[in-house]
Amino acid sequence: RWMKFEEKVEDGGERWSAPHVPALPLHSLFQLRTCLEKGTVLLDLDATSFKEIIDKALSGHPEEAELQPALRERLAALLLLQPRHQPTKSLLQLLAELALSPCQGIPPGILPKAKGRSEPGAQLSKTPLKEQLRNRFRKKVPPGAEAAHVAVGEVEFLEKPFTSFIRLRHGVSLGSLAEVALPSRFLFILLGPPKVKTYQEVGRAMATLLMDELFQRVARQAEHREDLITGMETFLDELIVLPPGKWDPSARIPPPSSLPSPCRRTTVDLPEQHPHGKGHMEAAGDRGSPGHPRSGEELERTGRLFGGLLRDIRRKAPWYGSDFSDALHPQCLSAVLYIYLATVTNAITFGGMLGDATANMQGVLESFLGTAFAGFIFCLFSGQPLTILSSTGPVLVFERLLFSFSQDHSLDYLEFRLWIGLWVAFFGVVLVATEASHLVRHFTRFTEEGFCALISLIFIYDSLKKMLSLADTFPINWQYRLDNVTSYSCTCNLSSPGGWVRGWGGPKVSTHDPSSPPVLSLQPPTAPEGLSRTQCLDRGGHLLGTSCQYVPDVTLISFLLFGGTFLSCTTLKHFRSSRYFPVGVRKLVSDFAVILAILTSCAIDAALGLETPKLLVPSELKPTNPARGWIIVPFGANPWWMCLVSAVPAVLVTILIFMDQQITAVILNRREYKLQKGAGFHLDLLCVSLLMVVTSVTGLPWYVSATVISLAHMESLRKESETSAPGEHPEFLGIREQRLTGLAVFVLMGVSVFMAPVLKHIPMPVLYGVFLHMGVAALNSIQLLDRVRLLLIPAKHQPDLPYLRHVPLRRVHLFTVIQLLCLALLWVLKSTTAAIIFPVMV
Structure with missing residues (x-):
């Protein structure tokens, strides 16, 4: 057949x-x-x-x-x-026939004839x-x-x-x-x-x-x-x-990974040109070369104020109903859980760093509420609802510099920030009115890949950095020797250190040491017994002993959970193309790959029972810093002229927001994703600008498109053909474009405060493993990584890539080396206080 x-x-x-x-x-x-x-x-x-x-x-x-x-x-x-x-x-059926097949000694014909x-x-x-x-x-x-x-x-x-x-x-x-x-x-x-x-x-x-x-x-x-x-x-x-x-003529040639389009082959002089033949040609033409729609109407100037915005609205309005009905698919449930956990982790990470940078004027709770509100509104009204909003590194650097400047000049930080946010919103509306988004036409593959690679490397670096910091919080005893097990002990001293030197150390209690039996120490008759480490420190005591600073096994099991989660996510995500199990099972496992990996790692952690660091979610709706409220008063704390001076730093933030937002939008709207509902560059920028007003007035963090999380969101919603011929790879049909997954993610973010008893059982190393998977997956999606591999592969073993047939290899290597040097420069730049201008440098 x-x-x-x-x-x-x-x-x-x-x-x-x-x-x-x-x-x-x-x-x-x-x-x-x-x-x-x-x-x-x-x-x-x-x-x-x-x-x-x-x-x-x-x-x-x-x-x-x-x-x-x-x-x-x-x-x-x-x-x-x-x-x-x-x-x-x-x-x-095969097992049933095997069980019912004639055995030795049974004449044929006794069993019923096989069907078919x-x-x-x-x-x-x-x-x-x-x-x-x-x-x-x-x-x-x-x-x-x-x-x-x-x-x-x-x-x-x-x-x-x-x-x-x-x-x-x-x-x-x-x-x-x-x-x-x-x-x-x-x-x-x-x-x-x-x-x-x-x-x-x-x-x-x-x-x-x-x-x-x-x-x-x-x-x-x-x-x-x-x-x-x-x-x-x-x-x-x-x-x-x-x-x-x-x-060997008897050898069977396996099917290729991809087949040439019939429209790219030699055309035939057909006897009669029927309409369906032309339709095939046009359909193939629509699947043009990868890249963003530089020639699409989304980026054409109308020459009228808000002309691009009105065109975005007219383009997206007919699809608004289907943006909800298209989400009625089990794959969307997997995407919601996956992106929710990634967004929660990101909000906690950036919230903690914002709290450190701003003396808790913006903390984890503000990060949660801001992410939930801004993300929900953006997904409801934006032109590209697959985009996930988040705090970004350049914004964090600006917040740190702004807070330091306010402290040095005795200015109220939140009021100063409010006026900057209002000016940024005004400048953003001006950019929308003048159709400045048409500048996206000049973003090349070089720019897109550099930006995406840098953000992906930041995710990979931060996840590894967080894991290495666990070794400081839960240190490992590298000098452990089995013969010295009798000398390991840890006792609590409730008296002053001087009293211990004079011969009486106060009441002492041995803490648990898995490597040695409990060490008993003499206690006075009135001394409390069974004091834990926390109780000892709360009473003003201090720990004495050779094993007090070590926490056995926590760091090691954390790294195992981290690596196991990453490998599980990657392996299960590729399970769709595996040879094992029916295609329905493979698709289901692939769609829920991240959730299965997280649940498995959480189950292993619970079974072992070690006190690994867990996800901490705020449980009370009150500002992190009691000195601030939920509404920022625009006048009173700073001189009146600060509202005018704020326009100067607002220009820098506007450039930062514009570049960050639009580069991410370009990456998400590439033709290779086969999006059918069109982009909305002007509408997206307007939503981000108006959200700046609300987040500035309420003292919440500023938000812009998060490249890696948005790419992960799109990858989790990939559609492939339901039917494929034997030997044929499923055809990529596009992305399940809808608004419901983003809305559900940010609704869950808002109610996360009430889900703290459940979320506290998720180990942080597991979420860091998800972060690593997201960074690696985003990095693998760009051509730069393929060209970096070519630098290490001899010419005779290099894969048959299309661009290698038309471009000399030395020019490919030169392009790659220049891109890597620029990427290294951006990495150095983002590691300094000059990171605020990083989107401009891109």
Whole structure:
């Protein structure tokens, strides 16, 4: 059978072979051309049954070779016999047949005959059999597909070959003829006197020809025999011949990872240009080269105030209803949980750093509330709702510098920040009104890859840095020796250190040391017993002993959880392309890969029972710093002229926000993601600008698009074809574009304060492992990494990449080296206080 690729029934007759590219003898193609030239060709035949088709095919034989009535009857009887199919069975069916198969000593025939095996001499059924309707192979057939039948064989009563090519006017169900109940349009019959393998190879050539997309178009539109011959000649023009003796003909060529588009191959002069042919060409043209839509209408200037914004709104409005209905898919649930945990971790991380930089004027709670509010509003009204808002590194650097400046000059930080935010919002609206987003046209692959690579490396670096900091919080005793186990102890001294020196150390209690038995120490009769480390420190005591500073196993198990989560996420995400389990199970595991990895790691952590650092979520709705409120008063604390001076730093923040937002938008709206609902560069910038007003008035952090989390969001919503031919990789169909996943993520962010009892069981190393996975996945999505690998691969072992065919290798390496040097410069820049201008440097 053929569906994109060839499959054969193995010698045992119980299973289909692996799909492979058909290898045809060249002579069989020439014989097939002869069959089409001299045999019967019936085009647009009106028939409703296979018997009617056979009668017309036999009566339509050329007059010079007209069949005798007796011979015609014998051929008709032969062709109307029920063919024997090899059904595609599930694992459960195979196990059931194995259990019921005849054992040694049991005569054959006692057990019922296997389904799908016809009796010898049975006639073709006019209606599809149950086995056809239940065949699992039907799941791999795309909607609208039709079957073609190739019947070849040796017949002793024929002296000359009988050949017939038939095309029906309309697809017709031919009863039990096909393996799967599908309408049929093409039939090819070749019967003749015995010849060794000749007919079989001609039949394989015909089936291969019918699987060719270009020949299919010719065969559907052909009006004469010559049109079919022309289509076959074009097929032969593209044929690649392998010399004999240079390869093994019995070897099966595996299917390639990608196939060339029919529209990029040699075009055929079709007899008649039907509309559907043009549609295929246009569809392929829409899948242009990767990159963002530089020539799309999203970035064209209208020359009117807010013209680009109005066009964005008109473009997105018709899709607004489907932005919610398209989210009704189990894959969206996985995306919500995945992005929620990533966003929670990010909010806690940036909230903690903001608290350190601003004396808790903005802390973890403000980060939670700001992320929930800003993200919800953005996903509800933005032009690209797949974007995830978050605090970013450059914004954090600016907040630190602004707070230091305010402290040095005795200014109220939050009031000063309020006016800067209002000016930024004003400048942002001006940029929207003047259609400044058209500057995105000038962002090249060099810029996009540099920005994406830097943000990805920051995620990777920060996750590793957080894990290494655990070694300081929970140090490992590298000098541990088994012989010294008796000297390890830790006691609590409630008296002053001087009293201990004078000979009495006060009441002491030994803490738990897993490497040695409890060490008992003499206590006065009135001393409290069983003091824990926390109780000892709360009472003003201090710990004494050789093992007090070490926390056994916590750092090691944290690194195991960290690495295990990362490897689990990566492995399960690629499980979709694995060979194990049915395709439905693979898709389900791949969609919920991150959630399964997190749940597994949490279960391991709970089973071990060690006190690993856990996720801490604020449980009270009150400002982190009691000295501030939820509404920032614009006047009173600073001189009146500060509201005007604030415009100067606001210009820098505006450039920062504009570049950060638009570069991320460019990356998310690449053509390679096959987005169908269009972009909204102007609308997105307006939403971010207006949110600056609210977050500044309430003293919440400022937010802009988060590149890595947004890319992870899109990757978790990838759509692939539900049906794919055996041996064919599922086709990437695009991204599940909708608003509901983002809205659900930020609603969960808002209620996270009330879910603290549940979230506190998630170890932080597990979330750091998710961060590492996100950074690595985003880094793997850019071409820069492929070109870096080329620097380390000898030329003869390099993969066959398209750009290597057209660009000299030295120029590719030069481009890569320059990109790496610029990336290193950006990394150095972002590590200093000059990081505030990092988006401009990009």
